[in-house]
Amino acid sequence: MRASTSSRHILRSAKNIRTLHTTVQRQTSLASSSSSSTVNPDEIAHFSRLSAQWWDERGEFGMLHKMNPVRTQFVREKLVEMEYEDGHEDLNEAKVLEGLKVLDVGCGGGLFSESLTRLGANTLGIDASASNIAIASLHASNDPALSFTSSSLPQRFGSSVSHKGKGKLTYEHTSVEDLLAREGPNSFDVVCSMEVVEHVDNPRAFLTSCAEILKPGGHLFLSTIARTPLAYFLTIFSAEQLLRFVTPGTHTWSKYINPSELTSFFHNLHSSSSLSSPSSGEIEVKGQTMDIEVG
Amino acid sequence: MLSTSNSRTALRQLQRSRCLLKRLVHNSIVPEHCDVLVVGGGPAGLAFAAALGSSHRVQESLRVVLVEASDLSKVKQWSLPEGYSNRVSSITNASRGFLRDIGAWSHVEESRTRPVEEMQVWDGISDARVAFSASELLSSQPISELSRLTENLNLQRALLHRIACLPSIEIMDKVKVQSIVQDNQDGSDWPLVHLSDGRVIRTRLLVGADGPNSPVRSYAGIKSYGWAYDTHAIVGTLYHTPRGPYSPPNTTAYQRFLPTGPIAFLPLSETASSMVWSTKPSLAAALKAVESSVLVAMINAAFRLPEVSIRYLHSRILEAQESGSPLTLDELREELAFREQSHSIDSHSAFSSLMSSEEASGIPPEGADSLPPPITSIQPGTIASFPLRLSHAESYVGEGKGARTVLVGDAAHTIHPLAGQGLNLGLADAEALAECIDQAVAGGLDIGSHTALLSYPRNRYFENHKMLSAVDKLHKLYSTTAEPVVWARSVGLEVVNELDTVKTALMMSAGSHRTNVSQTGWELAARGVGSISQNLHSARMLGEGVAGMVGASVQQLFKQATTPRQ
Numbered sequence: 001m002r003a004s005t006s007s008r009h010i011l012r013s014a015k016n017i018r019t020l021h022t023t024v025q026r027q028t029s030l031a032s033s034s035s036s037s038t039v040n041p042d043e044i045a046h047f048s049r050l051s052a053q054w055w056d057e058r059g060e061f062g063m064l065h066k067m068n069p070v071r072t073q074f075v076r077e078k079l080v081e082m083e084y085e086d087g088h089e090d091l092n093e094a095k096v097l098e099g100l101k102v103l104d105v106g107c108g109g110g111l112f113s114e115s116l117t118r119l120g121a122n123t124l125g126i127d128a129s130a131s132n133i134a135i136a137s138l139h140a141s142n143d144p145a146l147s148f149t150s151s152s153l154p155q156r157f158g159s160s161v162s163h164k165g166k167g168k169l170t171y172e173h174t175s176v177e178d179l180l181a182r183e184g185p186n187s188f189d190v191v192c193s194m195e196v197v198e199h200v201d202n203p204r205a206f207l208t209s210c211a212e213i214l215k216p217g218g219h220l221f222l223s224t225i226a227r228t229p230l231a232y233f234l235t236i237f238s239a240e241q242l243l244r245f246v247t248p249g250t251h252t253w254s255k256y257i258n259p260s261e262l263t264s265f266f267h268n269l270h271s272s273s274s275l276s277s278p279s280s281g282e283i284e285v286k287g288q289t290m291d292i293e294v295g
Numbered sequence: 296m297l298s299t300s301n302s303r304t305a306l307r308q309l310q311r312s313r314c315l316l317k318r319l320v321h322n323s324i325v326p327e328h329c330d331v332l333v334v335g336g337g338p339a340g341l342a343f344a345a346a347l348g349s350s351h352r353v354q355e356s357l358r359v360v361l362v363e364a365s366d367l368s369k370v371k372q373w374s375l376p377e378g379y380s381n382r383v384s385s386i387t388n389a390s391r392g393f394l395r396d397i398g399a400w401s402h403v404e405e406s407r408t409r410p411v412e413e414m415q416v417w418d419g420i421s422d423a424r425v426a427f428s429a430s431e432l433l434s435s436q437p438i439s440e441l442s443r444l445t446e447n448l449n450l451q452r453a454l455l456h457r458i459a460c461l462p463s464i465e466i467m468d469k470v471k472v473q474s475i476v477q478d479n480q481d482g483s484d485w486p487l488v489h490l491s492d493g494r495v496i497r498t499r500l501l502v503g504a505d506g507p508n509s510p511v512r513s514y515a516g517i518k519s520y521g522w523a524y525d526t527h528a529i530v531g532t533l534y535h536t537p538r539g540p541y542s543p544p545n546t547t548a549y550q551r552f553l554p555t556g557p558i559a560f561l562p563l564s565e566t567a568s569s570m571v572w573s574t575k576p577s578l579a580a581a582l583k584a585v586e587s588s589v590l591v592a593m594i595n596a597a598f599r600l601p602e603v604s605i606r607y608l609h610s611r612i613l614e615a616q617e618s619g620s621p622l623t624l625d626e627l628r629e630e631l632a633f634r635e636q637s638h639s640i641d642s643h644s645a646f647s648s649l650m651s652s653e654e655a656s657g658i659p660p661e662g663a664d665s666l667p668p669p670i671t672s673i674q675p676g677t678i679a680s681f682p683l684r685l686s687h688a689e690s691y692v693g694e695g696k697g698a699r700t701v702l703v704g705d706a707a708h709t710i711h712p713l714a715g716q717g718l719n720l721g722l723a724d725a726e727a728l729a730e731c732i733d734q735a736v737a738g739g740l741d742i743g744s745h746t747a748l749l750s751y752p753r754n755r756y757f758e759n760h761k762m763l764s765a766v767d768k769l770h771k772l773y774s775t776t777a778e779p780v781v782w783a784r785s786v787g788l789e790v791v792n793e794l795d796t797v798k799t800a801l802m803m804s805a806g807s808h809r810t811n812v813s814q815t816g817w818e819l820a821a822r823g824v825g826s827i828s829q830n831l832h833s834a835r836m837l838g839e840g841v842a843g844m845v846g847a848s849v850q851q852l853f854k855q856a857t858t859p860r861q
């Protein structure tokens with residue numbers, strides 16, 4: 001099974017989902033005004049506001065913020081576990097991510113990418129939504145410890161700022177399929193995609209690309225929301241209707257994936273594919289449903 | 296759909312406009328950066344910085360700066376001056392364990408500290424008394440002391456020496472925080488701290504260890520609730536004769552609960568001790584104004600004379616003060632002689648405040664061990680007073696416009712000193728916050744984020760609250776305003792059992808283990824005191840027969856509290 005080369009449609013829903021409605025409209029105006037050379041402080045104000053909204057830990061994305069430590073811990077623990085399994089006994093557990101090339105697919109406002117970078121990973125966060133990338137870039141550029149690099153957005157504080165940040169962080173507005181086409185397979189030590197797979201139209205193709213871009217022996221981390229009545233209750237009913245944590249429509253029921261379905265997908269991929277990439281890597285699937293703290 | 300190059304253009308444009316804005320809005324001051332900016336070099340701020348700097352993870356990843364308005368070189372140079380400082384704190388075993396763990400206690404000049412091996416606490420009206428010693432502490436290992444009296448300067452100096460060994464901590468003293476504003480450029484929420492030397496620091500996390508009037512708390516917009524106690528604490532260093540050869544050494548702390556507030560005697564050496572006398576503000580002012588020898592006699596009387604006579608003496612002092620001719624020593628001695636005579640107190644007994652210094656150094660009279668040694672003089676310049684209030688911040692972590700802020704120590708709470716807990720609470724805060732940040736660093740979190748700081752208030756807020764309310768209730772129980780309690784005390788009803796609650800609380804807080812044992816004790820104490828007041832209220836209506844009920848409930852409480860935890 002090969003990765004789909006057509007990428008756009010796969011993440012289209014993710015784009016809509018992970019973006020506030022106003023952003024989509026604004027994006028267009030930003031794009032259309034981009035040829036003009038006049039400075040538009042309105043745009044800055046707009047993205048600043050969006051960024052503040054996205055990063056408001058008590059706000060709409062609060063659940064994401066609450067889940068972030070759990071995800072990060074999960075990734076660290078698994079990497080440590082694998083290192084020990086591979087016989088690296090002198091491992092410095094705190095530095096297990098240091099120097100690794102990590103791809104965060106569907107990075108949103110950059111929450112998880114920032115954490116990975118702080119732990120020493122050289123992180124590339126990609127998202128199908130341009131405004132998410134703008135939000136994430138703005139936020140990272142405000143943090144001098146992140147060694148944030150962007151081809152288009154120079155560091156706000158320049159190199160004079162002394163910091164002890166370890167990893168490098170980059171964001172790019174692209175899809176995993178486009179990235180795969182450009183960088184080729186076997187490019188990353190770790191690929192993460194958190195709460196994205198349930199939003200894509202063609203999960204099979206999406207997951208295949210994620211697997212292909214991974215180096216042999218690399219690690220793929222996915223989290224999703226299990227298709228169970230409880231998950232439905234927690235995320236759809238409680239969160240959307242009851243608590244209004246999430247913009248209604250953020251999660252689409254039909255795209256929820258059960259962790260066991262994910263595992264079996266990879267087992268099939270593993271046995272039926274001639275690809276070497278994920279076969280030597282560990283496949284870790286963790287349903288995060290239970291980690292969601294509502295309220 | 297937007298192409299990548301389009302979004303790049305958008306970002307480039309953002310950057311360009313940002314530069315322009317920056318030039319327009321900010322003048323040329325370029326802010327410095329740090330990860331943790333601690334405001335306040337008091338015991339809490341220094342302990343927090345030392346704890347934070349002792350973590351390897353933090354050393355490798357964070358830049359920590361501490362700003363203090365006063366000159367810390369004086370503290371650093373503190374070296375066993377002859378006299379004792381009037382700011383002395385009772386450091387619990389739990390706090391000492393923490394200070395040892397972060398490598399600070401070894402820098403404390405131990406010869407200037409004094410173990411408290413025993414405490415005696417009694418009621419000013421009924422004279423009901425409890426005494427307790429370290430040997431009663433429940434612990435797997437024997438504990439020789441209840442707490443350690445330590446000059447704040449000695450502790451602060453030790454912390455400064457410890458911090459000097461930690462390269463990741465930078466201290467800026469003689470620098471005041473002048474204003475704090477939010478850097479809300481580009482959706483950032485980092486605090487920009489303007490210092491008196493013109494520097495500006497942009498910080499990931501701003502720690503308010505800046506005392507009761509905390510500027511950081513104001514910036515964060517965190518409300519603080521509480522009330523003034525209509526009480527001032529007079530502190531001072533007292534000199535006295537050494538305990539005689541037939542008496543135990545001066546390692547007993549004494550506290551007498553008078554209706555105006557408690558007076559405490561805290562041993563520092565064989566011949567010096569510290570005093571904390573909480574009383575009405577007008578009286579505190581009058582006592583501070585009298586001649587030193589008069590104050591000495593008043594202090595001796597405050598530990599000895601029956602309450603009615605103390606009340607009378609206080610009114611005399613106040614009258615004299617108001618009339619503009621403060622009470623002289625001769626006038627006071629005359630009053631004391633008359634009062635003692637009417638109470639049939641022999642002038643050679645331990646309960647007389649009139650003994651000469653020769654008498655004081657001779658063979659102690661009977662009952663001397665239940666009282667502090669007679670005070671002979673006061674170290675000049677050490678008498679000072681502080682208003683007391685209860686206050687507790689509504690939260691410890693700022694949000695929104697006050698994001699990236701957190702409070703520790705007196706910036707977060709102030710407490711009546713009757714249980715000697717204020718600084719200990721601040722040290723526990725420091726320990727918990729440092730631990731929280733260490734964990735956040737381990738998890739790759741932004742240590743200034745609300746999520747990263749969540750465990751700190753979870754660990755401390757309720758614990759502090761329990762202690763604050765227990766001490767508040769104890770204060771109220773012994774002050775004249777609580778009507779049913781006054782009634783109960785005037786008839787001597789079960790005060791011993793109330794004191795048992797005090798005892799439980801003090802003993803638990805003296806525990807050797809840095810677990811929640813101490814807090815459990817306070818929780819029980821708070822509940823106990825609360826139920827006593829309630830019971831007393833009903834007792835007044837029911838009349839007799841209730842004493843047993845109150846007694847039983849307190850005894851039950853005491854049993855619970857002293858049973859080792861599973």
Ligand SMILES: Cc1cc2nc3c(=O)[nH]c(=O)nc-3n(C[C@H](O)[C@H](O)[C@H](O)COP(=O)(O)OP(=O)(O)OC[C@H]3O[C@@H](n4cnc5c(N)ncnc54)[C@H](O)[C@@H]3O)c2cc1C
Nearest residue numbers: 335337338339364385472505506704705715716717718719
């Ligand atoms: C009479 C009395 C007796 C007490 N006895 C005991 C006892 O026996 N045991 C006990 O545990 N506790 C005791 N306490 C309480 C104890 O003293 C306090 O809890 C403790 O000092 C609080 O420490 P802190 O570091 O939080 O605050 P502080 O000691 O108040 O330190 C705050 C620091 O912040 C600095 N600061 C403030 N604003 C700024 C600014 N804008 N810029 C720069 N720096 C600034 C100040 O200069 C100060 O150094 C007692 C208190 C009193 C009043």
